[in-house]
Amino acid sequence: MAHFPKPEEGSWTEHFKIDTGPVSYADSISPEFYERERDAVFRRTWLNVGRVEQLPRKGSYFTKELDAARASVVVVRGTDGEVRAFHNVCRHRGNKLVWDDYPSEETKGNCRQFTCKYHAWRYDLDGKLAFVQQESEFFDIDKSKYGLMQVRAEVWEGFIFVNLDPDNTTPLKDYLGKFAQGIEGYPFDKLTQVHKYRAEIGSNWKLFIDAFAEFYHAPILHGGQYEAGEAAKIKKYGYEALSYDIDGPHSMVSSWGGIAPPKEKAMVKPIERVLRSGLFGPWDAPDIGMTTEQLPSAINPTRSDVWGMDTFVFFPNFMLLVWRPNWVLTYHYWPTSYNTHIFEGTCYFVPPENGFQRLQQELAAVTFKEYGLQDGNTLEATQTMLERRTVDEFPLCDQEILLRHLHSSTQNFVREYEQKNSKTPAG
Amino acid sequence: MGNVFPAGFEALEPFADWAVQGEKARYAKRVSSTMEELQAFYDVAYPLLQKNTEYMEKLSLEGIGEEDKRLLWAFCALVTVAFPVEAWGQPRVPDSGPSSIDAIIEPAV
Ligand code: FES
Ligand SMILES: [Fe+2]
Numbered sequence: 001m002a003h004f005p006k007p008e009e010g011s012w013t014e015h016f017k018i019d020t021g022p023v024s025y026a027d028s029i030s031p032e033f034y035e036r037e038r039d040a041v042f043r044r045t046w047l048n049v050g051r052v053e054q055l056p057r058k059g060s061y062f063t064k065e066l067d068a069a070r071a072s073v074v075v076v077r078g079t080d081g082e083v084r085a086f087h088n089v090c091r092h093r094g095n096k097l098v099w100d101d102y103p104s105e106e107t108k109g110n111c112r113q114f115t116c117k118y119h120a121w122r123y124d125l126d127g128k129l130a131f132v133q134q135e136s137e138f139f140d141i142d143k144s145k146y147g148l149m150q151v152r153a154e155v156w157e158g159f160i161f162v163n164l165d166p167d168n169t170t171p172l173k174d175y176l177g178k179f180a181q182g183i184e185g186y187p188f189d190k191l192t193q194v195h196k197y198r199a200e201i202g203s204n205w206k207l208f209i210d211a212f213a214e215f216y217h218a219p220i221l222h223g224g225q226y227e228a229g230e231a232a233k234i235k236k237y238g239y240e241a242l243s244y245d246i247d248g249p250h251s252m253v254s255s256w257g258g259i260a261p262p263k264e265k266a267m268v269k270p271i272e273r274v275l276r277s278g279l280f281g282p283w284d285a286p287d288i289g290m291t292t293e294q295l296p297s298a299i300n301p302t303r304s305d306v307w308g309m310d311t312f313v314f315f316p317n318f319m320l321l322v323w324r325p326n327w328v329l330t331y332h333y334w335p336t337s338y339n340t341h342i343f344e345g346t347c348y349f350v351p352p353e354n355g356f357q358r359l360q361q362e363l364a365a366v367t368f369k370e371y372g373l374q375d376g377n378t379l380e381a382t383q384t385m386l387e388r389r390t391v392d393e394f395p396l397c398d399q400e401i402l403l404r405h406l407h408s409s410t411q412n413f414v415r416e417y418e419q420k421n422s423k424t425p426a427g
Numbered sequence: 428m429g430n431v432f433p434a435g436f437e438a439l440e441p442f443a444d445w446a447v448q449g450e451k452a453r454y455a456k457r458v459s460s461t462m463e464e465l466q467a468f469y470d471v472a473y474p475l476l477q478k479n480t481e482y483m484e485k486l487s488l489e490g491i492g493e494e495d496k497r498l499l500w501a502f503c504a505l506v507t508v509a510f511p512v513e514a515w516g517q518p519r520v521p522d523s524g525p526s527s528i529d530a531i532i533e534p535a536v
Contacts, residue, residue, distance in 0.1 A: 193534055194532050194534075195450070195530065195532065195533055195534065196530070196531050196532035196533075197528045197529060197530055197531065198528070198529055198531045199526065199527060199528040199529065201526070224514055224515065224521060225514055269509065269513045269514060270473065270509070270513055271473075271505070271506060271509035271513060274473070274476055274477050274480065275476075275506070343528075345528070346532075352488060353487075353488075354483065354484050354485065354486050354487060354488065355482075355483040355484070355486030355488065355491075355495070355498075355499050355502075356480060356483035356484040356486070358488060358499060358503075358534070358536065359476075359483065359499070359502055359503065359506060361534075362450070362503045362506050363506045365450070366450065366506055366507055366510075369450075369528050369530075370510050370520055372528050373520045373523040373526055373527075373528055374520060374521075374522055374523060376523075376526045376528065377522055377523045377524045377525075377526040378522065380524070380526070
């Protein structure tokens with residue numbers, strides 16, 4: 001019952017030379033593996049921490065908690081307009097430099113200098129130490145040696161990334177590879193209407209990516225979101241992607257358009273009918289200065305007329321979804337332990353021109369949230385049962401290729417990092 | 428005291444408590460309501476939205492008045508309430524247990 005063609009090898013998984021055997025998920029239930037992952041993955045790779053719109057002016061800043069990398073960073077736009085990132089730690093006695101009432105909560109704002117709450121050391125927007133309280137009491141302190149610890153920060157298409165590895169010299173664009181190159185030119189800067197959600201999830205971070213890197217579960221887990229007759233039809237039809245692609249540790253899946261707009265209005269819920277919107281976003285796409293056909297080449301790579309959306313997984317924890325009706329959704333998964341993480345989902349729309357468009361966007365955002373609640377809670381059940389280790393081998397189908405790739409990429413990163421840094425010489 | 432909502436939306440007045448700013452607050456109200464309460468609000472708000480899509484299309488968000496703002500919030504609440512009424516048959520998402528996803532950044536209006 002194939003709906004879309006597959007590569008010559010007969011499957012996507014074999015085409016990309018990915019193993020087809022059962023997987024164990026030992027990488028998602030082991031505290032010990034999590035510690036290795038923190039060093040090999042989260043302290044070495046480029047992590048997306050936000051967008052340039054969050055830093056509208058000189059002196060605009062925000063903090064980001066990167067627990068998995070054992071870091072908190074402050075990202076700031078300097079007086080020269082450049083985006084910089086620093087470890088959020090004061091050089092005097094190690095207090096957390098930028099925070100509001102609760103040190104563990106992220107914050108944002110605008111300032112000319114960062115002032116430590118403890119003894120008022122001050123740092124300028126470039127991280128230079130500008131003021132030491134009772135400087136004469138110190139022992140010939142050389143202020144130029146005590147600036148904030150800088151973290152590499154680079155911007156791709158308005159997305160700000162940091163890399164905590166001082167020895168990593170790979171430029172962001174090289175790291176992001178061919179998908180990022182093929183997305184360049186998409187007018188992200190026009191999508192400034194933001195709805196952002198956050199959840200604490202009781203599962204390993206990779207298991208939630210698994211849930212969003214395949215749509216094979218949608219007709220089942222989310223079946224209740226469709227009209228009853230429609231749900232049965234969709235279940236029978238199953239799910240197949242238009243195409244999959246792999247580039248280094250990154251991957252993507254291109255999907256057909258589903259029900260936006262539906263062939264018959266009876267297919268969708270009354271609220272979708274009246275608002276002409278739903279999971280796929282408002283059915284009428286706003287003007288973003290390019291037609292669907294003109295979208296950059298990595299988007300709708302098969303140039304299918306039934307294309308609906310693409311999901312890009314940028315390793316390790318940043319996902320970008322581009323929807324046909326000209327809006328974007330991003331997902332981030334921030335590990336807090338081997339079996340917990342913070343999930344963030346952010347919807348970006350062209351600012352609505354009227355009350356009706358505002359409601360259309362509300363429906364799209366809220367629909368995403370209702371789905372997410374079903375996914376998030378299911379994952380806690382998965383995590384617990386995996387941890388029991390009653391079953392330790394799980395088969396995966398061809399529509400689950402991105403999951404296999406994520407887990408094996410993570411294991412490769414850990415293995416390679418440990419080999420490179422092993423104290424015992426080879427042989 | 429004047430009306431909560433603009434002229435033409437008087438039927439919504441008994442449901443003025445649904446004109447809540449923010450998805451997080453609207454969701455909290457949804458899950459602390461009974462299905463009867465959700466259904467009663469839906470039964471009045473849905474036909475009103477259906478009849479007034481043109482009004483909403485003409486409603487500029489720039490310099491939006493208080494009454495229109497509350498109307499928009501009430502219809503946003505309708506969006507939130509539509510899930511239990513049209514799909515779930517219960518205020519909470521089925522199988523969502525204790526989990527929550529909270530709005531942390533939202534449009535000003
Ligand atoms: S720890 Fe920051 S000024 Fe003392
Ligand atoms: Fe899902």
